[in-house]
């Protein structure tokens with residue numbers, strides 16, 4: 001099945017993704033709603049990102065998981081590449097977090113469980129995401145979490161050295177530019193768990209330099225408000241560990257008491 005632009009009716013812009021904009025779109029015959037990402041070839045050429053884009057498309061097409069946003073297919077014309085991506089009706093998880101200030105323990109645990117399951121699946125396929133942050137997390141119309149942006153994921157069997165991602169979510173071994181591996185995603189789950197429960201990432205600081213210092217020191221503190229259970233803090237403390245080999249594994253996360261007690265296994269939790 002080869003697609004072309006005339007198969008789609010283009011709707012409102014959904015956001016600026018990497019190297020291009022994303023639009024709400026509908027396949028004309030089936031009326032199936034998608035997110036159509038338009039990437040300009042000269043952008044890709046300029047940043048010599050051709051192989052990276054190729055790799056991302058291979059990665060995303062091969063991934064099939066309820067919490068990983070689908071890439072249904074793609075097509076191109078003279079100067080643009082079009083990605084046919086799954087449309088997440090609920091928009092960015094970030095929006096939800098900003099609106100409510102912070103999530104309930106049930107909501108936070110449900111999202112962390114979904115993320116752990118999605119990452120375990122990606123790691124099985126030798127994909128390290130390395131750039132999990134709230135902007136890259138979407139929610140579908142059931143409220144189920146979808147990991148969207150594979151902007152910096154790599155097919156990796158060995159350790160990686162290249163820097164990437166915003167600072168708040170970077171593991172110590174990345175800010176210290178040491179070799180890093182799959183465990184960076186486990187660290188990020190600890191950051192996200194804290195942010196889901198408190199509304200801000202744990203090492204936020206005025207300057208990047210101060211954030212660096214707080215990360216490498218694991219300068220972690222838990223404000224008294226909002227009240228957060230000891231089990232939740234126990235999980236965060238077991239993920240935000242400097243020695244990457246001592247971080248809780250994805251499997252252990254799914255078996256942690258806080259997750260067992262609070263997460264909705266279907267990934268859908270009403271508020």
Ligand SMILES: O=C(Cc1cc(-c2ccc3c(-c4nc5ccccc5[nH]4)n[nH]c3c2)n[nH]1)Nc1cccc(F)c1
Nearest residue numbers: 014017022035056057060086087088089090091148149
């Ligand atoms: O670029 C992306 C990831 C990506 C996904 C998206 C994206 C952005 C927004 C949405 C949305 C969406 N739904 C909304 C509802 C309300 C408000 C905003 C919304 N955005 N659904 N699906 C999306 C998908 N942007 N960038 N992947 C990629 C890049 C290059 C190659 C490749 F194979 C994949």
